[in-house]
Amino acid sequence: MSSLGSASVPQPAAVLPDAVVAIREPVAGPPKSKGGITATVVLSIAAVIWISPLVLLLITSVRPLADFIASGPLTWPSEFTWSNFTDAWSIGKFATTYRNSAILLLLKVPIGVLLSAMLAYALSKLRIRFRRAIMFTVFLGLTIPIYITIVPVFIMLRSMGITDNLLGLVGPYLAFGIPFEVLVLQSFFRQLPDELIEAARIDGASDWRIFFRLILPLSLPALVTVAILDAVATWNEFLFALIVLNSDASKTIPVGLLNFQGQFANNNTGLAAGILIAVVPILLAYVVLQRWIVGGLTAGATKG
Amino acid sequence: MASTATAGAVTTPRTRPGRQKRRHGGLTPWLFAIPALAVYIWFLVYPAFNSLYFSLTDWDGLSPGYNIVGLDNYKAMVNDDVVLKAAINNLIWTVVTIVVPVVLGLALAITLNGKVRGKPILRMLFYTPGVLPLVAVASIWGWLYNPDYGAVNEFLRLIGLDSLAQPWLGQNSTALAAVMVPAIWLRTGFPMLLYLAALQGISQDQYEAATMDGATKSQQFWHITMPNLKPAHYIVLALSLIDSFKVFDLIYATTYGGPGSATQVMGTWMYFNVFQYYQAGYGTAIAVVITVVAIAVSIPYVRSQTKEHDS
Numbered sequence A: 001m002s003s004l005g006s007a008s009v010p011q012p013a014a015v016l017p018d019a020v021v022a023i024r025e026p027v028a029g030p031p032k033s034k035g036g037i038t039a040t041v042v043l044s045i046a047a048v049i050w051i052s053p054l055v056l057l058l059i060t061s062v063r064p065l066a067d068f069i070a071s072g073p074l075t076w077p078s079e080f081t082w083s084n085f086t087d088a089w090s091i092g093k094f095a096t097t098y099r100n101s102a103i104l105l106l107l108k109v110p111i112g113v114l115l116s117a118m119l120a121y122a123l124s125k126l127r128i129r130f131r132r133a134i135m136f137t138v139f140l141g142l143t144i145p146i147y148i149t150i151v152p153v154f155i156m157l158r159s160m161g162i163t164d165n166l167l168g169l170v171g172p173y174l175a176f177g178i179p180f181e182v183l184v185l186q187s188f189f190r191q192l193p194d195e196l197i198e199a200a201r202i203d204g205a206s207d208w209r210i211f212f213r214l215i216l217p218l219s220l221p222a223l224v225t226v227a228i229l230d231a232v233a234t235w236n237e238f239l240f241a242l243i244v245l246n247s248d249a250s251k252t253i254p255v256g257l258l259n260f261q262g263q264f265a266n267n268n269t270g271l272a273a274g275i276l277i278a279v280v281p282i283l284l285a286y287v288v289l290q291r292w293i294v295g296g297l298t299a300g301a302t303k304g
Numbered sequence B: 001m002a003s004t005a006t007a008g009a010v011t012t013p014r015t016r017p018g019r020q021k022r023r024h025g026g027l028t029p030w031l032f033a034i035p036a037l038a039v040y041i042w043f044l045v046y047p048a049f050n051s052l053y054f055s056l057t058d059w060d061g062l063s064p065g066y067n068i069v070g071l072d073n074y075k076a077m078v079n080d081d082v083v084l085k086a087a088i089n090n091l092i093w094t095v096v097t098i099v100v101p102v103v104l105g106l107a108l109a110i111t112l113n114g115k116v117r118g119k120p121i122l123r124m125l126f127y128t129p130g131v132l133p134l135v136a137v138a139s140i141w142g143w144l145y146n147p148d149y150g151a152v153n154e155f156l157r158l159i160g161l162d163s164l165a166q167p168w169l170g171q172n173s174t175a176l177a178a179v180m181v182p183a184i185w186l187r188t189g190f191p192m193l194l195y196l197a198a199l200q201g202i203s204q205d206q207y208e209a210a211t212m213d214g215a216t217k218s219q220q221f222w223h224i225t226m227p228n229l230k231p232a233h234y235i236v237l238a239l240s241l242i243d244s245f246k247v248f249d250l251i252y253a254t255t256y257g258g259p260g261s262a263t264q265v266m267g268t269w270m271y272f273n274v275f276q277y278y279q280a281g282y283g284t285a286i287a288v289v290i291t292v293v294a295i296a297v298s299i300p301y302v303r304s305q306t307k308e309h310d311s
Helices: A017-028 A037-061 A065-071 A083-091 A094-124 A131-143 A150-160 A167-189 A194-202 A207-218 A220-236 A239-244 A253-263 A268-299 B002-011 B017-021 B028-054 B072-078 B081-113 B119-131 B134-144 B151-158 B172-187 B189-199 B204-212 B217-228 B230-245 B249-254 B266-275 B280-307
Strands: none
Touching: A037 A268, A037 B081, A037 B119, A037 B134, A065 A268, A083 A094, A083 A253, A083 A268, A094 A131, A094 A167, A094 A207, A094 A220, A094 A253, A094 A268, A094 B028, A131 A167, A131 B028, A131 B230, A131 B280, A150 A167, A150 A239, A150 B028, A150 B266, A150 B280, A167 A220, A167 A239, A167 B028, A194 A207, A207 A220, A207 B028, A220 A268, A239 A253, A253 A268, A253 B134, A253 B249, A268 B119, A268 B134, A268 B189, B028 B280, B072 B280, B081 B119, B081 B172, B081 B189, B081 B230, B081 B266, B081 B280, B119 B172, B119 B189, B134 B151, B134 B172, B134 B249, B172 B189, B172 B249, B189 B217, B189 B230, B204 B217, B217 B230, B230 B280, B249 B266, B266 B280
């Protein structure tokens, strides 16, 4: 059985933690039938408390403002309404910010994953010179706070004429995504047997052909994981978007939400609806793609 | 497919047959590497060094010209009370938002790793705040903390603690703590996931043997669980540390560094200097200082990630 957590062994992007959990659980506890009730109850209560801000938000978003003001935030609504969502949607210009965030994501994520995969392949399977130095330099990027680059990046984008433009965000987003993506992908590629590559090479395949026809298809789980995590980070990024995007027409969800928050300071139910509109896609994606996200997050971690 | 790769990883010897045969592969590896490296250098490495240069100038961020002022900006930081305040806040932030989430995450992971029903759902719920945009987290907590109709004060009134109801984000005494609560909320899930993955790798045999030898639960925890979690501790602490230096979004979007400078951190103070007070030179100097510290403390981690498979 593959041991996901044995941390001293270099792991591939451990993309299938649930599978491992599923394999382990029946083995782990014969006395599973009894017991565990206390722990389950305690954890469930803790989980409900943990998640309560989101539950309150949901309840508030579907009640009329008057009802909220009259009865307070911790009561069950006396009536329900959708109008908070329609108001928030139009006033918060969410149609625009949604579109912008989606465009950025579709533009940035595939390019980022491809470039990172290429570099990761060179670092893990091709005998590139200065490999250690390159890895060190790239992984150092994980530690660098975004704000050290904002002034020069802003000047650069201004001279290129792409401030207040989604395109201006692609370069910085790519650069700050590369370290993590390369870290995960190269550790995954390294686990692919060299014999496979050698065999393909003997058959006359070029490095490019091997990369696109062999490595990438074999690494699909890792690529998907990295793409999802990158998409989440891109969707949520705030600081670059804040300084680069000025006009309402070009704003992404986080910047749009901040504006909206200012405008709706006194409309609690509308604010709740707006926040939900901003986070629902990411929450849905998380629930659906949970397995991949968890796998990717623990990938860099179960080694060391 | 992935599990095959995993199995291979465990058994494949370090030195592979093909390894020594090929020397450096010439040009092709660079064709693979250069696109990503070019973007990385263009938008991250070069701007970082460029900031280092700007930090030696008196540039306001708008005018075409500026003077080189040497280390004046760095000297000025020593006399800037807000920088001192921000540095202290960064330190408090780092300690609290690492220690609390790590301890909570470990406790959750250990409990979840025991006999618990609905494990996947519980795990999912605890990590949920971690996927939200920080601006949304800030909006949610700003809304919960609202002095008049926020849920936090309302709850205190409900349980008879009216006297404790207060403007949590709006007063010096509580603002920083109040901003750290959402940080803890969203950062606890990550250590939980890592510890859970690590715990699942500990062989049950060790516990069974210990139980037979009469070891108590607490002895087992300190002598089996904790030593086995050592690599996980290292990664959790390293990644949390790296993350904590980057704090900006949450503070910007909840308190804007206020009230006064009560919640100012280096990241926000840098931003305000550049974009509000038009002191780009000074602002970048602040950014340089925190970046140097962040890099310095993270180098062991980066090196461990680089070396690992070379040994």
